[in-house]
Amino acid sequence: MRRVYLDHHSTxxxxxxxxxxxxPFLTEKFGNASSRTHAFGRxxxxxxxxARAQVASxxxxxxxxxxxxxxxxxSDNLALQGVASFYxxxxxxxxxxxxxHRAVLDTCRALEKQGFEVTSLPVDSCGSVDPEAVSRALTxxxxxxxxxxxxxxxxxxxxxxxxxxxxxxxxxxxHCDATQGAGKEPIDVDALGVxxxxxSAHKIYGPKGIGALYVRxxxxxxxxxxxxxxxxxxxxxxxxxxxxxxxxxxxxxCELAGAEMDEERSRLVRLRALLxxxxxxxxxxxxxxxxxxxxxxxxxxSFADVEARALLRALGNEIALSPGAACTSxxxxxxxxLRAIGLPLxxxxxxxxxxxxxxxxxxxxxxxxxxxxxxxxxxRSRPF
Ligand SMILES: *Cc1c(COP(=O)(O)O)cnc(C)c1O
Numbered sequence: 384m385r386r387v388y389l390d391h392h393s394t395x396x397x398x399x400x401x402x403x404x405x406x407p408f409l410t411e412k413f414g415n416a417s418s419r420t421h422a423f424g425r426x427x428x429x430x431x432x433x434a435r436a437q438v439a440s441x442x443x444x445x446x447x448x449x450x451x452x453x454x455x456x457x458s459d460n461l462a463l464q465g466v467a468s469f470y471x472x473x474x475x476x477x478x479x480x481x482x483x484h485r486a487v488l489d490t491c492r493a494l495e496k497q498g499f500e501v502t503s504l505p506v507d508s509c510g511s512v513d514p515e516a517v518s519r520a521l522t523x524x525x526x527x528x529x530x531x532x533x534x535x536x537x538x539x540x541x542x543x544x545x546x547x548x549x550x551x552x553x554x555x556x557x558h559c560d561a562t563q564g565a566g567k568e569p570i571d572v573d574a575l576g577v578x579x580x581x582x583s584a585h586k587i588y589g590p591k592g593i594g595a596l597y598v599r600x601x602x603x604x605x606x607x608x609x610x611x612x613x614x615x616x617x618x619x620x621x622x623x624x625x626x627x628x629x630x631x632x633x634x635x636x637c638e639l640a641g642a643e644m645d646e647e648r649s650r651l652v653r654l655r656a657l658l659x660x661x662x663x664x665x666x667x668x669x670x671x672x673x674x675x676x677x678x679x680x681x682x683x684x685s686f687a688d689v690e691a692r693a694l695l696r697a698l699g700n701e702i703a704l705s706p707g708a709a710c711t712s713x714x715x716x717x718x719x720x721l722r723a724i725g726l727p728l729x730x731x732x733x734x735x736x737x738x739x740x741x742x743x744x745x746x747x748x749x750x751x752x753x754x755x756x757x758x759x760x761x762x763r764s765r766p767f
Contacts, residue, residue: 387751390703391586391680391740392535392563397632398588398741404635405590408628416625417616427627434634438595441637442580443571450596450617451630455562457610458581458596459486459529461620462558465607466527466579467494470556474524480504480512481723482539483531486581487560491529500524509673510539510724518549528557532564532580536720536736537672538681540568547576556605562586562594566640567648567678572597578605584629588741589636593629596620647741651679654739654748658682661752665759671721671734680739685730689762694735697758702751705736 388396408430416431418424432446439446452458467477479491481503491501502520504512512530528550533540543559550557558579561570565580566587572580583594598620599605613622640647659682662668667687686694691706698704706718717731726734735755739748 384700385750386701386703387743387747388703389737389739389743389751390705391738392736393705393738394585394591395588395740396742397590398636398639400639401589401632401635405628405632408631412627414627416627417614427625430627430631431625434630434637437634437638438582439597441566441570441641442582442597443573444597445600447618448572448597448600450598450620451625451633452594452596452621453592454585454594455484455560455581455583456486456594457621458583458594459484459558459560460490461596461607461610462579462581463487463490463494463527463529464610465620466556466558466605467497467499468608469606470526474522474526475499476502476522476524477527477529478502478504478517478520478525479529480506480531482506482510482512482534482536482720483529484535484560484562487529487531506539506723508724509676510534510537510671510720511673511676512541512546514542514545514549517546518553521549521553521555525553525555528555530557530559532559532561532570533568533678534672534681534720535563536718537683537724538563538677539673540564540676540678543575543577550578551576554603556603563678566637567644567680569644572599578603584633584636587636587640590629590632593626593633595633648679651739654743654745655679655682655737657745658737658739658748658752659684661749662756665756669730671724671726682737682739683734684737685726685734686759687730687733689733689759691733691735693762694755694758697762698754702754704755705738706734 412426414423414427416427435446435449438449504516556578559577560581562583565582578599580597585591609620611622616622669685671683721731
């Protein structure tokens with residue numbers, strides 16, 4: 384049976400060129416990157432440092448600003464908990480938004496239990512955070528602002544630069560979860576005024592279980608209390624023997640994403656327009672998220688009078704799609720992101736996220752659009 388993968392916000396397939404870059408470090412170059420006394424270790428270290436430069440280059444950062452982690456969940460935890468613990472004497476207030484990934488939301492919840500105060504800013508009907516609202520929420524006790532770069536659910540891209548400017552003016556650290564934006568949108572940490580930035584390899588055609596946190600070292604220098612203690616790797620921010628093959632793959636994935644970004648973006652915008660246009664032939668289709676300021680591969684649609692779960696069940700063996708955020712899809716709960724944009728409850732349960740990616744073809748998109756349209760009509764014609 385034919386299968387089409389349209390769930391690239393959950394994860395992406397490994398690019399064959401990434402696999403190729405990993406293989407030497409899974410075979411002959413197996414050394415511990417911290418064992419600098421011999422050639423085995425030095426080869427591994429070289430692989431790590433090459434990857435560090437590749438990741439940094441994608442973000443306009445210095446290689447020394449990159450800390451490897453197990454993924455964006457850990458990066459978000461390290462950024463928030465690390466700043467909160469280190470700067471506890473300076474203040475206890477954190478500003479974030481209602482549409483963050485659970486890795487940020489739940490970390491904030493845990494910090495609240497430790498006495499921190501969290502302001503969760505609302506978003507407008509397109510899913511945008513108003514930079515002025517960030518400004519108004521600042522208090523003398525604020526130590527950190529954490530705003531997502533682009534929504535993993537509705538694709539809305541935030542005005543990060545405007546928020547970064549406010550953070551700089553008020554001298555507050557600014558963390559950005561750019562897991563969905565890095566490698567897809569041009570990101571420059573200096574231009575954006577970001578001090579901490581999370582990203583993950585498996586969202587950009589790299590391996591799972593590896594990510595990074597950008598930590599600004601100068602103007603201002605950000606200090607963090609580590610979450611994991613031990614051998615002192617990664618500037619003491621994240622101890623543990625480095626996963627060299629995964630890091631090498633992550634570096635290659637960043638290099639490819641940077642080199643092919645413009646072309647890939649315009650191709651995905653075209654495919655998304657095709658998908659949207661074909662599905663818009665149906666009655667009762669609504670677009671969730673921002674009409675323009677959104678990730679190229681993201682299309683989030685509501686199909687009135689159709690239960691998203693039923694639609695995905697009917698298509699599940701052929702077309703991989705997600706009802707709202709994948710992380711919460713095990714729980715039959717309406718997506719908090721769709722609730723935050725003010726979508727009526729009924730439509731939140733009728734919403735489907737399409738995530739297009741690097742290896743999707745035009746022919747696949749046409750076929751999938753027609754299969755979805757057929758299935759929507761079939762479900763609507765069924766008596767309750
Ligand atoms: C996927 C994702 C994460 C979690 O990343 P992992 O590397 O899977 O831990 C965090 N934030 C956003 C926005 C994501 O899309």
